[in-house]
Amino acid sequence: GAGVSQSPSNKVTEKGKDVELRCDPISGHTALYWYRQSLGQGLEFLIYFQGNSAPDKSGLPSDRFSAERTGGSVSTLTIQRTQQEDSAVYLCASSLALGDGGTEAFFGQGTRLTVV
Amino acid sequence: AQSVTQLDSQVPVFEEAPVELRCNYSSSVSVYLFWYVQYPNQGLQLLLKYLSGSTLVESINGFEAEFNKSQTSFHLRKPSVHISDTAEYFCAVSPNTGFQKLVFGTGTRLLVSP
Numbered sequence: 254g255a256g257v258s259q260s261p262s263n264k265v266t267e268k269g270k271d272v273e274l275r276c277d278p279i280s281g282h283t284a285l286y287w288y289r290q291s292l293g294q295g296l297e298f299l300i301y302f303q304g305n306s307a308p309d310k311s312g313l314p315s316d317r318f319s320a321e322r323t324g325g326s327v328s329t330l331t332i333q334r335t336q337q338e339d340s341a342v343y344l345c346a347s348s349l350a351l352g353d354g355g356t357e358a359f360f361g362q363g364t365r366l367t368v369v
Numbered sequence: 370a371q372s373v374t375q376l377d378s379q380v381p382v383f384e385e386a387p388v389e390l391r392c393n394y395s396s397s398v399s400v401y402l403f404w405y406v407q408y409p410n411q412g413l414q415l416l417l418k419y420l421s422g423s424t425l426v427e428s429i430n431g432f433e434a435e436f437n438k439s440q441t442s443f444h445l446r447k448p449s450v451h452i453s454d455t456a457e458y459f460c461a462v463s464p465n466t467g468f469q470k471l472v473f474g475t476g477t478r479l480l481v482s483p
């Protein structure tokens with residue numbers, strides 16, 4: 254696609270429910286990242302995928318958070334038993350994985366999650 | 370580990386005035402440095418980056434940033450701002466080996482008024 258696509262753009266859910274957030278990266282980008290943008294916390298790294306593998310998932314806040322990537326393309330971030338502190342904008346980014354930290358990462362517009 | 374500090378949460382300026390958005394970082398390893406911009410209701414966009422070579426880097430819309438290793442800074446400047454520059458600006462660093470694990474500052478909101 255032309256850019257990184259995330260869905261839904263907005264999600265309101267009740268505390269305790271599970272949610273799934275989807276990311277479609279730019280075609281051909283083998284690296285995929287999830288970040289979280291919340292008030293007072295700024296932008297936090299959650300997880301990185303290289304292909305379908307996740308070499309670094311150190312930013313996932315708790316075991317309620319999980320992510321997978323299939324076919325080296327689409328990724329899903331799942332939050333189980335949502336809590337109010339999970340409310341944030343979840344951003345996905347993708348890049349060509351050249352083994353070089355300077356490769357530009359392209360960001361989607363994010364999913365705004367509100368837990369009520 | 371890395372950390373990024375943007376001391377100014379908000380910077381109000383008048384149109385055509387110069388502006389500087391400050392960024393300081395700390396890291397135990399060599400890093401690449403980035404400035405991202407987020408316009409209202411839009412996603413993050415890369416504004417400019419420093420990887421190596423000349424310490425002064427420029428963007429296509431007139432912004433520039435200078436890497437100062439001794440002061441561990443990467444301040445963003447523009448000599449004359451436009452209303453359209455109103456946005457949130459994020460400084461970020463990433464280790465210069467391995468994948469790009471961006472560590473962001475908390476952002477600076479630039480408010481340009483007529």
